[in-house]
Amino acid sequence: MTPRQMVGRIAFYVLIALITAFMAIPVLWLLFAPFDRTPTLTASLPEWTLENFAGLLENPYALTSLANSVLLAVASMVLVTALGALAAYALSRVRIPGRDGLLYVLLLLSSIVTGTAAMVPIFLLMFELNMIDSQLGVVLVLSGGLLPAAIFIMKDFMDGTPRSYEESARVFGAGPLQILRDIVLPTVRPGLATIAVWTLVNVWGNFLTPFILLRSPEKSPAAVVLYTFYTEGGQANLGLISAFSLLYSIPVVAMYVFVNRRYGFRFHGGIKR
Incomplete structure (x- = not known):
């Protein structure tokens, strides 16, 4: 494999990784936000709580x-x-x-x-x-x-x-x-x-x-x-x-x-x- 081909393959993998990460953000939000005490529109580690599910039961x-x-x-x-x-x-x-x-x-x-x-x-x-x-x-x-x-x-x-x-x-x-x-x-x-x-x-x-x-x-x-x-x-x-x-x-x-x-x-x- 020539250096040019190797660079092209690495760039392709990096592009795929970036697209995958971008597509994963909504899924991460859906997994974390329900357990967050104060959820926002950003995907972040939650302050763990079940109050949101308790609110649904009401x-x-x-x-x-x-x-x-x-x-x-x-x-x-x-x-x-x-x-x-x-x-x-x-x-x-x-x-x-x-x-x-x-x-x-x-x-x-x-x-x-x-x-x-x-x-x-x-x-x-x-x-x-x-x-x-x-x-x-x-x-x-x-x-x-x-x-x-x-x-x-x-x-x-x-x-x-x-x-x-x-x-x-x-x-x-x-x-x-x-x-x-x-x-x-x-x-x-x-x-x-x-x-x-x-x-x-x-x-x-x-x-x-x-x-x-x-x-x-x-x-x-x-x-x-x-x-x-x-x-x-x-x-x-x-x-x-x-x-x-x-x-x-x-x-x-x-x-x-x-x-x-x-x-x-x-x-x-x-x-x-």
Whole structure:
């Protein structure tokens, strides 16, 4: 290795180290600030205390909101994963004129007409269906917004499943649902896991939809309750916000670690090529 190459490699490693340190600062703040008696916006060693978590326990909606977030996220995850898998399997196996064009249009519209742009007609629709202040209504709205992209992703996994497996199962008398349950779904488990985690993360951090559609504080998820830790003048209660943010991030991080260890987020099906 020439001196010039060595200098370039050292500069590259130094740059990577600086970027890593810069990206680690918010994580360090999230780990230290909840245990600091007087947290600030800088990451520093805390004056160790549990008063911030004690303050959360005094809030009647803090822990309830975490349970509400779990309910909304899990319900949407199950709905999007189940319907996405069924629709993707149908689109993958059934020849429909304009199938690919329809799929791209759905994906395009779901990307352009976001929740913010469509909030007024969504609110009017939920009002007509008498689903204002209904967690079921929030689940349906969030799931409907995520389904087009989920179907688009899952179709690639379905296309990678050899049809010879299904044909062999049909020879032995298996029906369509049995083939889907016993042949196709076990093969595309990494895709199902990817869609499940993606849906959970999107719903877990969603603020606008539950903020507009839910009226009762006891039904609000954590993303909405976190907003109440600001004063009317916009001053943030950093102690409560940091403690609540730490609790708020644990379920998603735990699920990511579990799925990553189980599947590794491989973007291909279970068939080895």
